[in-house]
Amino acid sequence: MSASEIVQDPAFNQWFVLAMSSDLRPHQARGYELLNTRVVLWRGTTEVRAWHDQCPHRGAALSLGKVHNEALSCPYHGWAFEGNGRCSRYPAHPDRQPPPRAHARTFQCIEQDGCLWVSLGKPSHAPPRFMEIDQAEYRSTLVGEWNIKANAYRVMENFLDMAHFNFVHPTTLGAGADSSIAAYQVEAYEHGFIARDCRVVQLRGNLSADAPAQVLYDYEVLGLTVAALHKKTDNCSQASDVIRLLVVPVDAHNSVIRMLVSYDYAGIDGIDDLAVIAFNRSILLEDVPILESQRPKELPLYTAVELSQPSDSSAIEYRRYLKRLGIKFGTC
Ligand code: FES
Ligand SMILES: [Fe+2]
Known part of the structure; x- marks a missing residue:
């Protein structure tokens, strides 16, 4: 360009x-x-x-x-x-x-x-609010920032992707023997979309989980490189996370990643910000070599370039969203 x-x-x-x-x-x-x-x-x-x-x-x-x-x-x-x-x-x-x-x-x-x-231009609407930041039941902490040699949209898709858990995060977000992904609902709205009722079994869905459990995710794309993951773990009825992914597209091939983690299990088993940062950091570091290996670096917006499977519904919607916005930067 x-x-x-x-x-x-x-x-x-x-x-x-x-x-x-x-x-x-x-x-x-x-x-x-x-x-x-x-x-x-x-x-x-x-x-x-x-x-x-x-x-x-x-x-x-x-x-x-x-x-x-x-x-x-x-x-x-x-x-x-x-x-x-x-x-x-x-x-x-x-x-x-x-x-x-x-x-x-x-x-x-x-x-x-x-x-x-x-x-840098003329936005059509205000940036989204992060309500959990001010809510007493949540404690919020920043995980990051990382410079990564990967396209920001590839980072977004990785965040939305569940089919990689068993392969890239086998001791935490993975499920052991079962790699299957159940169908989930994707719903577009004016400034993004939401993927609801994403269910996976995880060995350790978050720090408060002490046994493998079914985890329920809602993924929300709130902007071009801003997403939120609302996560509940069944075996710990009160424990929940809201993880906000904030990616800076430095250029088409390089990004800065931050995650803002709001969690309601501070103090349980001595869990504090440092432990939350270390847990999420170790997971993200498992994603980095995969993200930096992906080619083409730019995100392909047309299905003929890459193959998709049903578990890619969120990524397919994300590509539709970029097409709807008319984004060329960082795509191919
Ligand atoms: S004042 Fe001369 S370069 Fe800025
Ligand atoms: Fe990952």
Whole structure:
């Protein structure tokens, strides 16, 4: 794809969790990459802004600059940009008023539920809410972040996939002898879809499970690279997880993975955030070599390229969803 085709791609109108609120202290700037675009996130006293990480003067990375109150100054010649992106001062010419054209390229940024949501284009709707974050019965912790040499949509499909449990996660999410996957329901809605009543037997579905059990999953795709897994384990009637997968498509071949795990079994058998992080991390690390091995790197949207089986219903719906959105970036 040419640079102009990339910018017109509907992926640019999507919301992505580019970073977590806790990644940025007041008066801090950091550089990120999203959809082949360098982005600086910076926090003034409280508010976070997302801008192109490229100074309009000579292209230096603004993320190397300094934040003073609600302004960011470039590290190279010190141009000072106000919170709205407008340059207010050329230090080399203090008497000159910078013209309106001297303006950082600004993107939309929303901070909610501990996440920094960024869209590089014009999103048609607000980012989804993560209600469990504020609910007293859940404790939430971040698992990640990992840089992975894999396409973000391949990572999404792996999260939705149950038929790999027995092969890639044989001691936890696998079931032992039985690799069969029962039929489940997939229902599309305006900004995503949900796969309901996904049932698998798992040796250890989550940390609170002390015996093999039937686990009930609902998978929800909430955005192009945002999904949620609602998970209940039968043998521990109260225990449940909501695992949110937040993937940053750095470019078509590289991603950053984060998981936000909300769980209601804190304290049971001494389970705490560190144990939850270690458990989910070990599972994700089993997926990494598979994800990095997949070819083509881009996600094929047409069935002739790859074969599907009934247990791939979620992935098939995910590909339909990308087609519906008209996504070209990262697909083939
Ligand atoms: S490159 Fe930013 S002020 Fe010159
Ligand atoms: Fe997996």
